[in-house]
Structures are given as C-alpha cells and as structure tokens.
Amino acid sequence: MCPRQRISRREFLRYLLKSGGVAFLGAAIYPIARYLYPPRGVESSVSTVVAATLGELAVNTAKIFRFGSRPGLLINTPQGELKAFSAVCTHLNCTVQYEPDNSLIWCACHNGKYDLNGQVISGPPPRPLEAYQVNVRGEEILVSKPA
C-alpha cells in the first residue's frame, strides 16, 4: 500500500487555479475554433447536366459548362467526336482550356498539358483529368459522371 500523500492547502488551491485556467482556455478556444471552421455546405450532387446543344460546337472547338458548382470542358475533337472532362486542373485547381491549334487541353497557370483522353502529356499535373460520359438525347448533349 502506498503511503497517503498530504498536499498543503496552498498546493491544492494552486492546482485548482491551474486546472481552472486550462478549463477556461479550452472552454473559450473550442467554440471559437468551431465558429471559425465553416459549416458543411450542401454540395450539389449533380450527376448529369445538359452541357450544350447539337450544332452549338463546331469541329475542333470546346466550351466550358457548369457541372454543379465546378466547371466542365466539352470538346468536339478534330475527328468530330464529343468528349467531356472536369475542367479543374489536377495540379493546382486552375480552369483548363482547349487549344485547337495543337488539339490538346492546356492549363495556363503552370503550363500543364493533357491529350484528348485527359492524360497528362507534360507539365506538373500529377493525375489525368476526370473524364465524363457524353450522350446525345435529341438536340441535347448530356454529360454525366461515370457511375
């Protein structure tokens, strides 16, 4: 059995004061930290959008469309094939664009280049662009996230 240790009244009060101080700081900092961190917004869970209408895009051109809260890129390739990708560069989140002269996707921020399959050709992007599915329904070009 270990001997009972007696602590003086002064020590006890000092301990109480210190732990009270720590508890006060915690009680003050926690709600402030939670307040500063933004509430989780309702992320739009769009899975399919109408990106364009047929005939809107000439061969070897592209357009940026809204995919929920983010931009997407719809390309009518030189071969007349419709392709869609996320327009968000995988490097640092800039918005990419189509370069018709070289038939590639280019990011102006850090000179990242992707081919028409979204694969990285050169520059700093670490991953390919996220590819979307393209379907035509009547006059509308529908772009959807792969399931």
Next chain:
Amino acid sequence: MRPLERLRAFFRERYPLGGLAEFATHKTVPVHRHSFWYYWGGMTLALIGMQIASGVLLLLYYRPSAQEAFESVRFIMTKVQFGWLVRSVHAWAANLVIFSAMVHLASVFFLKAYRPPRELTWVTGAVLLFLLMGFGFTGYLLPWNTLAFFATKVGTEIAGVVPVMGPIIQVFLRGGSDVGDVTLTRFFWLHIAILPLMVVGVIGLHLVMVQLQGMSKPLTVREERSIPFFPNFFLRDLIAWALILGAVLSVSVYWPATLGEKADPFAPTPAGIQPEWYFLWMFQTLKLVPGHVFGLEGELVAVGATGVAGLALLLVPWLDRPARRGRSHWMVLAAGILAVLYVVGMTGYALWIGHRP
C-alpha cells in the same frame, strides 16, 4: 507660461515621462560605412503607416461580396474624387513595403545583426515579413478580378497540399470546398481585422526590442563613432520617410493601379497568369517541378521545400553558430548569396517568360 509648456507641465506632473525623454536622448546609433542600411527598417514602418491610412480610406466605399466587390472598386477608381490615387497608393505601397522589408531582412542577414542578444528581433522581423506577404495574398483577392480569383485558387490549393493540416487550412481559408463569395468575406476579415492586429502586436515587440538593445554594429566595424537617436537619427529617418512618400505618390500618379476584368468562376484561366512579384519565385518553382519526384507528388515536394526554407529563415540566429561566437563563416555567406540568387533568378525568369510574346 506658454500654452504648450503648460500642457507639457500638466502631463509631467501626472505621468513619469521624464524617463522616456531621457532614454530617447541617451540612446545612440552607430555611424559607419554600412549605416545606410539602418534606414530600411524605418522605411518599412513608414510604408506600413501609409498602408493603414490608405486602407482605412478605401474601407469607406469597398463592399466585400462577390456581387459588389469589383463594382465598388471600379466606383472608387472612377467616381470617388481622388479614389484612383488612394487605391493606387495602397497598391504601390503594398509592393514597396514587401520590397523594403526584404531589403531590410537581407541587410540584417549580411551584417549579421541577428547574433546574440538580438535573436528574437530577427524572429519577429521574419514573422513580420510573412505577415506582410499574408496581407499581399489576402488583399490581392479583394477587387475580385480574374487575376486575383485564379491566384487565390492556386494559393489556397497550395495550402491544401500541406500534410495533415492542409485540408483543414484550405477549408478554413476558402470557407468551403471552392473559392467563392465566402472566400472573399474571409479574406476581407483576415486583411482588415486579424492581420492588422497581429502586425501591430509584432511590430510593437520588434520596436521595443530595437529600442531596448539599440542598433547592432557589424562584426567588421571597429569605429566607435555614434550619433544621438533623438533628434539626429530620427530627423534623418524623417527624410527617408519623406522620400519614400514622394516615390509612392509619383509612381501612383504616373502608373495608377489597374483593375482588369471581373472574375468569372466558369471561364478558363487566362494565359500569362501570374501572382504578385514576391510570390513569383515560388510560382516558377511550382511550374518547373515535375508531377512526381522520387515517388512523391511534385507539388508536395515544392511546398515542403518552401516550408523548410521558411523555417530555416526563422532559425538563422541559431543555425549560424560561428556568428554566436562573434565570427563570420564563408558557408553562411554563401548560403545567403545562393538564396538571394535563387529568389532573384527565379523571379527574373518568371518575368521574362511572362512577357514573352
């Protein structure tokens, strides 16, 4: 008794001001061939003063929301009398204050003024440079133009790369998962409330340390000449302040700040996009680092290296061991010169590439 003397007597009777006046008259500043560099700290302080004054004026008309920010800055520039001048002074002094702080830091480094007992003066100075860059980063977004929008996207994305805390910092800065209206509100809050409070606090500490310990004398200087801080050095400081105020007003009049186009989150990033010049060396580094380095993502490597460089900058007084014993070592000098060459070289390279047709 004349009114001014009566006022002075009124305060002297109530507060112990004699000690302060005595301190100011007894404090001296060394005079030698490197004395020129002593004025850069004061100049940085004067520019910070200009930023506070012009920033307070801008607040009168600026509106911090994605719908109104761009229009309110255009209103300041085109409708408010002298609005163009106030905004231009704010934009120019913002650049000059960082330049001046960098020159001050470099001069303190090469003159080894950080050696004991002035280690913490160096640390507070380096923290001030980081805070000034924070001002630049947050203030850049406020006009809500295309350039600012994409620079902020990249900047906050870089913050997200930091291991463990990165995603939390990113969401905290953006106020959500993407740069948008809430990001502008947050940056405004940081720019006009949080950063000013921090800067005022750290400048206070920095100045108290400088006043208590006095100016450091370089190792190579043996002369013992000095002048009183007040009024001799202070009056020379005032001349430097008048010159820098004249310079800021001149460049603001001849090359007023531009506004560009309103940010459109659904437009592709325009070609030739670049951040402010003081971030260019980091921007160029990010551009040159390949996608993967030794199996790690390139951006993580670049951000990690920048973080290590920042930490090394803070710890210079302890890393330079010979200086602690009052000696100078060629390796420290070489490291300093290499760092300056890297930053200047990368900045120059980015500017050259940016201006190429």
